[in-house]
Amino acid sequence: MKVTINGDFTDINDGSTVAELLEFLQIGRERVAVEIGLEIIPKACYASHIIQEDDKIEIVHFVGGG
Amino acid sequence: MSTQRDAMVIAGREFNSRLMVGTGKYASFQQMVQALEVSGAEIITVAVRRVNISDRNKESLLDHIDLKKYTLLPNTAGCYTADDAVRTCRLAREAGLSDFVKLEVLGDEKTLFPDNEELLKAAKILVAEGFTVLPYCSDDVTVCRKLEDLGCAAVMPLGAPIGSGLGIRNPYNIRIILENIKIPVIVDAGVGCASDAAIAMELGCDGVLMNTAIAGAQDPIAMARAMKLAVEAGRLSYKAGRIPRKLYANASSPIEGLLA
Numbered sequence: 451m452k453v454t455i456n457g458d459f460t461d462i463n464d465g466s467t468v469a470e471l472l473e474f475l476q477i478g479r480e481r482v483a484v485e486i487g488l489e490i491i492p493k494a495c496y497a498s499h500i501i502q503e504d505d506k507i508e509i510v511h512f513v514g515g516g
Numbered sequence: 517m518s519t520q521r522d523a524m525v526i527a528g529r530e531f532n533s534r535l536m537v538g539t540g541k542y543a544s545f546q547q548m549v550q551a552l553e554v555s556g557a558e559i560i561t562v563a564v565r566r567v568n569i570s571d572r573n574k575e576s577l578l579d580h581i582d583l584k585k586y587t588l589l590p591n592t593a594g595c596y597t598a599d600d601a602v603r604t605c606r607l608a609r610e611a612g613l614s615d616f617v618k619l620e621v622l623g624d625e626k627t628l629f630p631d632n633e634e635l636l637k638a639a640k641i642l643v644a645e646g647f648t649v650l651p652y653c654s655d656d657v658t659v660c661r662k663l664e665d666l667g668c669a670a671v672m673p674l675g676a677p678i679g680s681g682l683g684i685r686n687p688y689n690i691r692i693i694l695e696n697i698k699i700p701v702i703v704d705a706g707v708g709c710a711s712d713a714a715i716a717m718e719l720g721c722d723g724v725l726m727n728t729a730i731a732g733a734q735d736p737i738a739m740a741r742a743m744k745l746a747v748e749a750g751r752l753s754y755k756a757g758r759i760p761r762k763l764y765a766n767a768s769s770p771i772e773g774l775l776a
Contacts, residue, residue: 456566475569481578482567483610488603490610508566510607513577514548515563515593516538516678516727 451503462501469496471507482511522751524723526559526700527616527648527669529587533558534717535747536589536702538727542736545580551730552586555740561589561618561727564608583613589650591618596631598638605642617642618672618704618725619651628678628705632659636666643667652704655689660697670699672725675716676706679728683712687719694720710739710746717750718758 451464455475462471468491472479484491485508491499501507523530537557542548552560560581568574581588590608592601598621605617621638623631630653642649648669653659655673663671673693676682683706684690694701700722707713707726716724724747733739 456569458569460569475567476572477567477569481576481611481613483564483607483612485603485607490606492610493612508607509569510564510611511567511576511578512562512588512590512608512611512613513565514539514542515565515591516540516561 451501453501453504454506456507456509466501467497468499468501471501472496472509475509477509482509484509522755524700526650531558531587532556533744533747534723534751535713535743536561536704536723536725537730537740537743538725539577539581540727541731545575545577547736548731549580551736551740554737554744555730556744557586559587559589559616561591561725563593564590564604564611587616588614589616589618590614591652592620592638594622595620596622596634598634598641601634601638602641605638605647606645609647615646616648616650616669619649619668629674630654632656635659636662639663639666639668650702655686655693657689657692657696660693660701664697664699668699670702670722671697672702672704674705675703675712676708678705679732680706681708681729681732682706683708684715684719687715690716690719690721707743710742713743713746714750714753717747718754720754723747 468484486505524534533556535557536559537555538561592604595601601621609615621631621634622628639649639651643666650670650672651663651668652672660671675684702723703716703721704725707729713724730736730739
């Protein structure tokens with residue numbers, strides 16, 4: 451199904467959970483935050499939150515900054 | 517006395533170092549790590565940005581930061597509205613490493629001066645949500661007072677535009693803020709060289725935050741050391757109680773016993 455991840459259109463498996471998506475993208479869950487449609491998904495819900503078609507997903511982490 | 521501990525206290529937490537340093541603009545992670553080490557900083561700022569999905573081999577900042585040693589201060593750099601800043605802080609907290617935030621809400625692209633109206637809006641929301649808010653703000657006692665009243669943990673008035681290296685452009689404003697604000701006052705932005713940091717501390721500031729002054733120096737490691745010493749020297753100088761400024765001379769050697 452089509453979703454947007456960090457501004458780019460992407461195809462991912464139907465019914466993916468946030469946890470599965472992070473695993474697929476090889477992103478460690480510990481140091482990121484995930485937002486879908488402007489709602490932050492708590493880490494405790496990564497394994498249960500199912501991504502929907504057309505979801506706008508933001509995956510952020512810390513980078514250098516002043 | 518000079519050997520007593522003189523910790524900087526923010527939101528009930530004690531820090532030995534009054535120098536806070538940013539993690540941006542270094543030539544490499546290795547240089548950043550060394551500069552932070554030499555600076556003695558305990559609080560370091562970081563930015564919140566999208567993960568690069570397409571380049572998974574890219575090293576991550578936190579691969580190089582010892583989280584047992586440093587307190588992370590995520591910033592809201594690049595935010596021009598309260599909504600964006602609040603969103604960024606919530607994401608930063610969800611990343612799970614800190615609920616300290618450096619709240620920046622910018623009003624102008626060229627100067628990167630704060631938008632005080634949006635800053636106050638964001639601060640109110642974030643304090644209510646339990647964040648420890650350290651706002652980057654104008655060197656204006658009215659804004660600082662409002663931020664203090666809202667429950668911010670400190671105020672961080674700018675010395676000069678971010679990255680400008682112009683130093684403390686209005687020390688009188690900073691002094692006024694120090695006289696009227698009870699929470700810690702940390703000069704953030706504009707420091708260019710070690711004497712700038714010392715001046716901020718000699719005015720009575722509780723701390724100094726800088727990034728470009730170190731990362732952009734020709735020798736960042738040497739500058740990190742200079743800044744560490746400058747903040748310590750400035751603080752000692754402030755606590756030692758300087759002599760008053762006088763218009764006329766006051767000889768240091770006695771008149772008595774002068775050769776005729």
